[in-house]
Amino acid sequence: MKEPIRIDLLEKYIKGDCTEAEIALVKQWYLSFEHENDHVSDLSPAEEKQLEERIYFSIISNLDLVQLQTPQEQPKVVTFRKWYAAAAAAVVVFALSVMAVIYTQKTKDQHLAASTVSDVHLFNVSNNTGHIYKVTLPDSSAVWLNPSAKISYPNVFAAGSRQVSISGECFFEVTKNPQRPFIISSRSIVTKVWGTSFLVRDNEQSNMADVSVLTGKVSVSVKANGKNSTITTKLTKDEVMIYPHQKAVYLNDKHTLTSQAVEVRSTVKQYQRTHLVFDNKPLRDIIPVLDSSYNVNIKVSSEKLNHYILNADFDGFNLPDVLNALKKSLNVDYAIVNNHIELK
Secondary structure, three states: OOOOOOHHHHHHHHHOOOOHHHHHHHHHHHHOOOOOOOOOOOOOHHHHHHHHHHHHHHHHHHOOOOOOOOOOOOOOEEEEOHHHHHHHHHHHHHHHHHHHHHHHHHHHHHHHHOOOOOOOOEEEEEOOOOOOEEEEOOOOOEEEEOOOOEEEEEOOOOOOOEEEEEEEEEEEEOOOOOOOOEEEEOOOEEEEEOOOEEEEEEOOOOOEEEEEEEEOOEEEEEOHHHOOOOOOOOOOOOOEEEOOOEEEEEEOOOOEEEEEEOOOOOHHHHHOOEEEEEEEEEHHHHHHHHHHHHOOOEEEOOHHHHHOEEEEEEEEEOHHHHHHHHHHHHOOOEEEEOOEEEEO
16 A cells, blocks of 8 residues: 555645645655556446546535635736646546545446446436536547536447437537447437537427537437437438538427527537637636637626636637636636526
């Protein structure tokens, strides 16, 4: 058993506050596990990735935020660069190893009893937070779940297609694979992916379901009787094909499916990947730029948040990436409230 490292030292390392000697100590401790049993060798890559994401999400959701300074205090300057992700990843890997010990012990008998590696079971993920939660699928496709959204998917996709079920609002970035179509089943519609990134909104509380395309193309059809049924991977005559700057809209009460143009300032803009750089900018100057870039309305719960100063290179970030970066670097939490985002 390796000598445990102090939690406060790990926190300092993540925040970039360590001295050179402390950085060397953390790295030495981390490398000491190189030849240890990783406790995850029995897990498939998909299971390992899901476990890592769940642990990471739990850590972020339950961190106690530090006391924020008052406007009269010297503004806090925080730099968020790409090295930060590497530091955070080291802690996540450590947490993964610790939690995987428990997970592996609980599932060891099941793994030993499995007669084949092709055993398939479903992951069911519900986002019960006020944040946007990212899920990585077995084919490396990414899905961002808005609050109250749900997704169900297998640990291993079938050979002929990749099928998932959702409820609520989910944005997809799908890994291209023409030989294995990607199909999303929701309450009232079926979405087949012929491109890469798009937004699907379909839940029990709304009379309308819609799909908006950011890049590539998708086809949308009405689900037979609103229930699960056999879904073909081929394009049928009843499907509506939509492209960037278009969306398909289905009205449950009228049973109509149509395509229409999407306004430039649409919800899907939140998932555009942009390049934003902030050099010693206070949060009060950053928020208007984010509002304009992602078509959102961001508010602060306290005036003192506006006095935080940030150095950041958000290269290729979408809005959820930026919000997570602010959460990690400034200890600023957020919640989606009605039609705006509240920083607190």
